[in-house]
Amino acid sequence: MAKVQKATLADVAAEADVSAITVSRALRKPDIVSQALHARIDAAIQKLGYVPDLAARALASGRTDVIGLMAPLTTEPAYTDILRGIMASIAPTPHVIQLIDPSQAGEGTALRTFLGSKPAGLIVAGIDQVGTTRDLLANAPCPVVQVMEIAEDPIDMMIGLSLQEAAQGAAHYLHEQGYRKPGFMAARMTPAANRQLRGFRLATEVTGTFSEARVMASEGHPAVTLGAKLLADLLTQAPELDAVFCTDDALALGALFEARRQGIDVPAALGICGFHDTEAAASAELALTSIRTRRYEMGTDAVEMVLDRLAGAPKGRKVIDLGFEIVPRASTAKPA
Amino acid sequence: MAKVQKATLADVAAEADVSAITVSRALRKPDIVSQALHARIDAAIQKLGYVPDLAARALASGRTDVIGLMAPLTTEPAYTDILRGIMASIAPTPHVIQLIDPSQAGEGTALRTFLGSKPAGLIVAGIDQVGTTRDLLANAPCPVVQVMEIAEDPIDMMIGLSLQEAAQGAAHYLHEQGYRKPGFMAARMTPAANRQLRGFRLATEVTGTFSEARVMASEGHPAVTLGAKLLADLLTQAPELDAVFCTDDALALGALFEARRQGIDVPAALGICGFHDTEAAASAELALTSIRTRRYEMGTDAVEMVLDRLAGAPKGRKVIDLGFEIVPRASTAKPA
DNA sequence: ATAACGCATGACAACGCTAACATAACTGAT
DNA sequence: ATCAGTTATGTTAGCGTTGTCATGCGTTAT
Numbered sequence: 001m002a003k004v005q006k007a008t009l010a011d012v013a014a015e016a017d018v019s020a021i022t023v024s025r026a027l028r029k030p031d032i033v034s035q036a037l038h039a040r041i042d043a044a045i046q047k048l049g050y051v052p053d054l055a056a057r058a059l060a061s062g063r064t065d066v067i068g069l070m071a072p073l074t075t076e077p078a079y080t081d082i083l084r085g086i087m088a089s090i091a092p093t094p095h096v097i098q099l100i101d102p103s104q105a106g107e108g109t110a111l112r113t114f115l116g117s118k119p120a121g122l123i124v125a126g127i128d129q130v131g132t133t134r135d136l137l138a139n140a141p142c143p144v145v146q147v148m149e150i151a152e153d154p155i156d157m158m159i160g161l162s163l164q165e166a167a168q169g170a171a172h173y174l175h176e177q178g179y180r181k182p183g184f185m186a187a188r189m190t191p192a193a194n195r196q197l198r199g200f201r202l203a204t205e206v207t208g209t210f211s212e213a214r215v216m217a218s219e220g221h222p223a224v225t226l227g228a229k230l231l232a233d234l235l236t237q238a239p240e241l242d243a244v245f246c247t248d249d250a251l252a253l254g255a256l257f258e259a260r261r262q263g264i265d266v267p268a269a270l271g272i273c274g275f276h277d278t279e280a281a282a283s284a285e286l287a288l289t290s291i292r293t294r295r296y297e298m299g300t301d302a303v304e305m306v307l308d309r310l311a312g313a314p315k316g317r318k319v320i321d322l323g324f325e326i327v328p329r330a331s332t333a334k335p336a
Numbered sequence: 337m338a339k340v341q342k343a344t345l346a347d348v349a350a351e352a353d354v355s356a357i358t359v360s361r362a363l364r365k366p367d368i369v370s371q372a373l374h375a376r377i378d379a380a381i382q383k384l385g386y387v388p389d390l391a392a393r394a395l396a397s398g399r400t401d402v403i404g405l406m407a408p409l410t411t412e413p414a415y416t417d418i419l420r421g422i423m424a425s426i427a428p429t430p431h432v433i434q435l436i437d438p439s440q441a442g443e444g445t446a447l448r449t450f451l452g453s454k455p456a457g458l459i460v461a462g463i464d465q466v467g468t469t470r471d472l473l474a475n476a477p478c479p480v481v482q483v484m485e486i487a488e489d490p491i492d493m494m495i496g497l498s499l500q501e502a503a504q505g506a507a508h509y510l511h512e513q514g515y516r517k518p519g520f521m522a523a524r525m526t527p528a529a530n531r532q533l534r535g536f537r538l539a540t541e542v543t544g545t546f547s548e549a550r551v552m553a554s555e556g557h558p559a560v561t562l563g564a565k566l567l568a569d570l571l572t573q574a575p576e577l578d579a580v581f582c583t584d585d586a587l588a589l590g591a592l593f594e595a596r597r598q599g600i601d602v603p604a605a606l607g608i609c610g611f612h613d614t615e616a617a618a619s620a621e622l623a624l625t626s627i628r629t630r631r632y633e634m635g636t637d638a639v640e641m642v643l644d645r646l647a648g649a650p651k652g653r654k655v656i657d658l659g660f661e662i663v664p665r666a667s668t669a670k671p672a
Numbered sequence: 673a674t675a676a677c678g679c680a681t682g683a684c685a686a687c688g689c690t691a692a693c694a695t696a697a698c699t700g701a702t
Numbered sequence: 703a704t705c706a707g708t709t710a711t712g713t714t715a716g717c718g719t720t721g722t723c724a725t726g727c728g729t730t731a732t
Contacts, residue, residue: 010688020688021711025711033711034710051448051452052449052452053687055392055400055453055687055688056395057689058391059395059689059718059719060690060716061689064391073416074416084410087437091440096434096435097435098432098434099435104427112387117391224615224616225619254619261621279561280586284593285597344717344719345720346719356718357681357682357683357720358681358682360719361720368680369680370680388718390719392717392719392720393718394687394719397687674731675730677731678727678728680726680728681725682724682725683725684723685721686719686720686722687721688717689717690715690716695711695713698707698708698710700708702705
């Protein structure tokens, strides 16, 4: 156990008295090597503590088992759940996840390097890749899955939901609950937030309850503190506000806290609806209504999609809509 | 842009009319190649869209730029902050992060494979590696940094804090605030939680305020819902409870929600202290006292430690104590 | 002017593995 | 008994890069 990485395929082959390629095959396609040799080879591997050299394998075969994940894991908690699904799905496979910082993606270098390293697949967050990034992804030498949102123009494959439809559903639901002065808050007006706003607007314009003054966004990432600030600003700007749709549960939680601090009666005087249906929001002192998104499944299925493609599945532009679900809780239970 | 990964080092060399090795050097050690050649080479790289083959590089050089991260990212939100630090720190370097599922680590296969792939470094969560995992890490062919906790027996390097001391400090602080029936809650009684309990016990036994009945743990991971349940159980088992130290802010938040649901006056009748000082807990309607841990720095510094070692820094067992800080807020402001 | 030196560049041989083809060993049908 | 048709195993030739050592050249010290 002194020296690491000493034994090579050839050593194992010598030990088991077979050829190197046979050992290679025994490792990768156990069923095409005879029982007897397999046993000898396994013993030799065990004895020598052989571990395959992935670099050599990659160089010789032209591929790797690395799946890239380009997602804002550190700024959007929702992606942690997707990661959980991904990890669960790759656990029984030889695949491995490599992180690509999306905030660096614009420069393209990290992504370019990754794509040049014979990746097995790539999972990217959202649908807002543009310019160089989009070009690189479109020409990626591996399956690419966009997760979270779906749209008409997949780079390759997609799985998630329509944020616009979800926000529209939420706005519709708030109206049903009896709220007539609904507002909208997002951490930042990202393209994704804009699609949610569009859905919100679509629903509220039908009922004539949309007001530009009840739309609020700031800078930064979804966070409880920011949610509190946004609600405060919103109430200053539009005191008539009687409900708010938040693009993320963290914001909703912050809004709830702020409302209570201000002595505003939730849900009677103010309804609050979050997004993503996270555990924390659901078990707040006053449970938050939210839009459930199936993030774990996005993760597991995104990996399946990559693996299927690697296994030779047809290369059609596959788009899976996992939909959403409104989960009504106390924060929008407006009394009649 | 049709075919990907076409150009090779030799192609670039031919284009620039130099030898392959010169191109290789221009890429890796720009300063030892003459100005003139460098320009020619850069132009050729640009023209051919050359991207280095990482597999070939790894095979030839015997190393890679991959740093492994074995941490419970998906179950312990605190590690997300460490990841943020890590990503920030590697951004200007060619290094890359590969995830290793710690829940799979027991089997050793994933870790063994990783260690066999000539890694540049490895960052692992916590100090509770045992058995095969610990052996593998101890013999890892790369720098290893344990993050979050520190102890006397580093595998290689460590950065973080003493959970025991932190919990001791928290318990001491609660006593100072006037609480005399303090309790302790952890999601699960992990070894780490046990060290926190030891610290808590150390502090409370000094003041004669320790009670086994006021210690509560369950199964599962830190979560708001679980915190609520734990507090409820704790109150059933030990109704005299007048303060609680939670091993994670999520639990503390749940405890706060539960206390309020039960009409318990926080902080007058019940003090609550969390751990990690997360954004959500700090901006709860009633701000939670917590123990600040410097997670971002753990990430940035862990990477620095790896890089320093790679750059040839001495191989001493380096242990960095980032300490902790009690952040008093409303949830423990017991009136006199 | 010559030797000795440093610096920039090049030739060559691995690095450990797998694809592709080749061959041997076996099966059953004729 | 012979042959085609399967397997099961072996041989050969790289994959694209870098380490090592060798070479050529301009420079400084003698």
